[in-house]
Amino acid sequence: MTASLLAPTDQTDRPAAFSALSLVCENCGARFDPEPSAICLTCLGPLVPEYDPNRSLPSRAEIQSRPRSLWRYREWLPFDGTPTLSPDSGFTPLVEAPELARRLGVARLWVKNDAVSHPTLSFKDRVVSTAINAAHAFGLDVIACASTGNLANAVAAHAARAGKAAWIFIPHDLESAKVLATGVFAPKLVRVRGNYDDVNRLCAQVADNFGWGVVNVNLRAYYGEGSKTMAFEIIEQLGWRAPTAVVAPMAGGALATKLHRGFREFAGAGLFEQALPRLYGAQAAGCAPIVRLVERGSGRIEPEIPATIARSLAIGNPADGLTAARGIADTGGWAAAVSDADLVAGIRLLAETTGIFTETAGGVTTAAALHLAKTGRLGPTDEVVLCITGNGLKTLDPLVDALPPAPLIAPKLKEVAALVEAA
């Protein structure tokens, strides 16, 4: 039986945008009508959307005939009908990278390149696209978030386009590019003395007191579903087949969790026939609570105080850490943590072999893939996809001392000739 979190409702009271949707608790299985809440009233576990199993699903050809955005998969997103906001995000390039495959010793490798996501150059455009449409359907005019930077950019940009007010809370010491690339959209931007976990706690209290749509708190049941579209696109862009392995960065653990869910949903719909890809998670060694849970094999997340330059992954108390670890285990995958030096080398390796410039999180992903290959977790028959979730232009500082200085010459041909001779 379906129950409402806030007030008794029935099917006729639901916003049309959610007519085929319930929220179900991942912990106890209780069901609720769609509401701007992410917590089970019974056990306080996380709520996730449950779609009408009898809904009509599109064929491969029907999906391919639709506009190239994440909404081409709308039957698997928490919205019915035509979304009114943020119609253009998703469907980023899947770029084959033969030289990087050779360096790793795998059969083939592709980069899922969300570093060029529209409009804010990170995969957070996906989750904000679904969250802001949920906020609109619930009649919420203020959206908000706790962010390590990329989400701040995305919430500010999508809210600006939608004409909604945005309150954005960030740790006080974020990279300046991410602060400026948020402020330019003119949200209410608030720096909080503390780390991301402090900001996140504050936003949990904000959501509980102000009635806003905090995308990664009370709207996170809708927000998280946007991440599944990265899995959907990988399957479609590979020609409706699965790779053998996917490597993804982990911060709160939501992306790994939703990749797993997305692959399972497409497999269940008969849209590909291979086994689910093995899922591999990547974290920086200075903040790796999910990697350590995977290595222990069971138990709870043990929170950490982050100490890494990979700021976008610096979540010491990951809300989806347990489900991410379960997804990794269910698929026969693993997880790896890499040093800050290795992640900088990972940024350079990805750039030099693929022409793709990623931020620190992408450096973690690339370095972790290299580590997984060296330790035999990825092998010569593997077809691997690296999920590159953010753009390097947002986190330039780690490269300042890592790259050789460019030679300075007079505008004379002989000086160029000398450089060519020395090269």
Added chain:
Amino acid sequence: MSLTISLPSVLSRLTDGSRSLSASGNTVGEAVADVTRRFPSLAPRLVDDAGQPYPFVTFYLNDEDIRFSGGFTASVRDGDELTIVSAVAGG
């Protein structure tokens, strides 16, 4: 020791609507036991079957996650504030 416990709204339905409770004890665990004696239905949402903090809430003693200071054995002082927040947030 006397301290104040702040609850998220989802738990206030178990405390007759109150989101701020007074409690006493020398540790966080003792303070939690004090309020769950008065509001027994709150107990399974604060303490798990093994006597550890319930996994879907996080306890902050004066803004610090108690998991960094001994969990329920963390010492409290007069006037401390214990804030309980849903763990399902962020990322």
